[in-house]
Amino acid sequence: MSSNGDTLDSKIPAGPVADKWTNFKDKAKLINPANKRKFSVIVVGSGLAGGSAAATLSELGYQVKCFCYQDSPRRAHSIAAQGGINGAKNYQNDGDSVHRLFYDTIKGGDFRSREANVHRLAECSVNIIDQCVAQGVPFAREYGGLLANRSFGGAQVSRTFYARGQTGQQLLIGCYQALEKEIDSGGVEMFTRTEMLDLVLVNDHAKGIIVRDLKTGEISRHAADAVILATGGYGNVFYLSTNAMGCNVMASFRACKRGAYMANPCYTQIHPTCIPVSGDYQSKLTLMSESLRNDGRIWVPKTKEDAAAIREGKKTAVDIAEDDRDYYLERKYPSFGNLAPRDISSRSAKEACDEGRGVSTTGLGVFLDFSDAIERLGEDTIRARYGNLFQMYEKISGENPYQVPMKIYPAVHYTMGGLWVDYNLMSNLKGLHVLGEANFSDHGANRLGASALMQGLADGYFVIPATLPVYLAEETPGTITTDMPEFDAAEKDVTDRIEKLMNIKGSRSVDSFHRELGLLVWDKCGMERTEEGLKEALEKIPAIRKAFWEDVRIPGTADGLNMELEKAGRVADFIDFAEVMCHDALDREESCGGHFRAEHQFDDGEAKRHDDEFTYVSAWEHAGAGEKPILHKEMLEFESVELSVRSYK
């Protein structure tokens, strides 16, 4: 099945897709309660996936150690998700079902995800909503006291549960509280401000990690019977993204260097509704929930002249007559309109701006206009739906969106690629399990809105508790100790690397390298990729790496809090990771979802997949910095959906 002759076994259970998860649970190995206490599990990351896994595994009796780089597990970046979480409850009686959520997610992912995983996700979605409500998550409600729903991009039913614009925060707080409860009971030992710097393999099984205490600089070793990474995505490879400043690929990439395969890294999601860039001092981009697209209409002027007048301040949005406006999503995709999926909406904005019709001062921005909705529903209704988002926009831009249209532009937001995992969420490295955004498994080439929270919580609350015993049942608990030579060697690698970084004493800041790398990959491996551009990026990245390792300047010492040292380690891995991402984008000679190769499009500019050649997962094996990684393939087999051209017209 693989280009290298070996087989990536995804361990998909037998039976029709709708029965696979039930069949799995009926037959999967179990560990009896008395034995669970003997097994220890390391969880890296405390967001929705890691936090829910750590709390649930502790409830089941495992000894859990959980690690996060922030000062509290409550600060993981899941907290920033605004819009909502999907659940196939069909409370709205509008025709939703588990199958429909499954189908929408497969289609939204442009037929590049694994059917069995996605169906399981849709099945778990209903349990997640129950669990969160029981924890006290304050989802929006109707006057009768029952839960409210709204529609979201890429769906024609209202299945999204939401908590104003703070759904991620409220779900994470629920999960964090469950985690703190387990910390208090002694089931979870929590390590905050602690960063994983390496993965330790014993007899080719993931059995431990090396970490750095960010406050003291102390390096320590932790052993366990299994390791779970829930460390989020790699969006910050682009420097500017909607991710938190600390989000990084280090844990995943360290695992990669130890042999874990990186799957589909070229699938990156560019979110259509972010506040446009205003200057080169900028440190991050701010997302506005795409729920705004429910009531906001996206447009640019029909003519370049009008757009130029707006950019120069000679005209404003109200000066453009209705007939002179191009509501381009409504025009091109009449059935989905402003709710077209994220990749399509983003690329359409780029097209409009590339044509010279952008409206923000940099030329990279389109209008998101609420004036019709305010006229139809009243300002109070709009305030109730989006008040905090409007407030956030005003704080950042200085403009009042109740009076003038917002300006938005796409920004890197989510990464569908990640470490390869089988159906049990175990990587090709035995014992290493990967959850949430850090794995590649459920979203294919494009993630639909309100699905990230769903996947993180499905993986942590419901999937890993059922699949981890498959691995652990074959293991003898407590056989791994941190005095084993494998830990000595991994710790030496870590301390050598820190020493090397500190001793460069060059002249350029870490950020200057990060920005240089980010601009390059945004330009060559962003919303639109070409063979020529990707080859150029692959030529330039080694030069950035060379300059980094010769000329980076890290002030201070390694024996205390040193945020420049933290960033340097992360940027060093982003540089190496960017190469894998570009290799993947170059290799995938088709357009699908978040991966748009300019050479592969229909005459109307729509993405052109090549199912006969590329219906597979690309899993890349690290072959050394600067070396082309080795491709392994997992062929995707679709039993219950028919591959079709994804149309939202």
Add this chain to the structure above:
Amino acid sequence: MNFTLKVWRQPNPSAEGKIEVYEAKDIPSEASFLEMLDIVNTDIIDSGSDPIHFDHDCREGICGMCSLTINGVPHGKENAVTTCQLHMRKFRDGDTIFIEPFRAMAFPIVKDLVVDRSSFDRIIASGGYISVRTGSAVDANAIPIAKPDADDAFDAAACIGCGACVAACKNASAMLFVGAKAAHLNHLPQGQPEKDSRTLAMVRTMDAEGFGNCTNQYECEAVCPKTISADVIAKLNRDYAVAAVKEAVS
């Protein structure tokens, strides 16, 4: 824009700290406060010195990590924002700006402007949750919650745990933080079984962590970036009184 910064520098928890002066030059008015510090730090790094350490992460006002006291006010004078959402256009060109950490006995300084707020986590761990074993929940619509009650719980649940309320209080009281969690969970039907034990445990942990008593001056409410009302403190006092009486007579 140009500013003079007077910044608290303290190399480690046991070292003595002091105010140092920095010039922030050519700062774009659109820059956020933290981006202004990024620019200053780039200059500091280029000169070979240790940059100003401050906590930050999401930079969109929701993670609760950023924690600066700006001209004496946690998160600065602008209403209802975190430090990361404060923009330099709110200052005047040439201003002198004092930047200090969130100060409280229960928030020891780690370095410069970075403090340790793990006392908040321990308060939540002592009772700030609803116990629900994963998988044992009833259907989400089985218990209707009247919209006004749900909205009240939501207002309290908006707390991001930044600690500005503590830093603003002359007694370094955590009553707004604890009150917000109690108001969130104690007023939902799901939170009733553990209401009394939760309230007693959180208040006792708060006291043991070294937070002071409420001053009734509501500085906490004034600085809260999520505009949590000091009403939650009154509700907490009532819930505590009821729980303490029940405990005493049982």
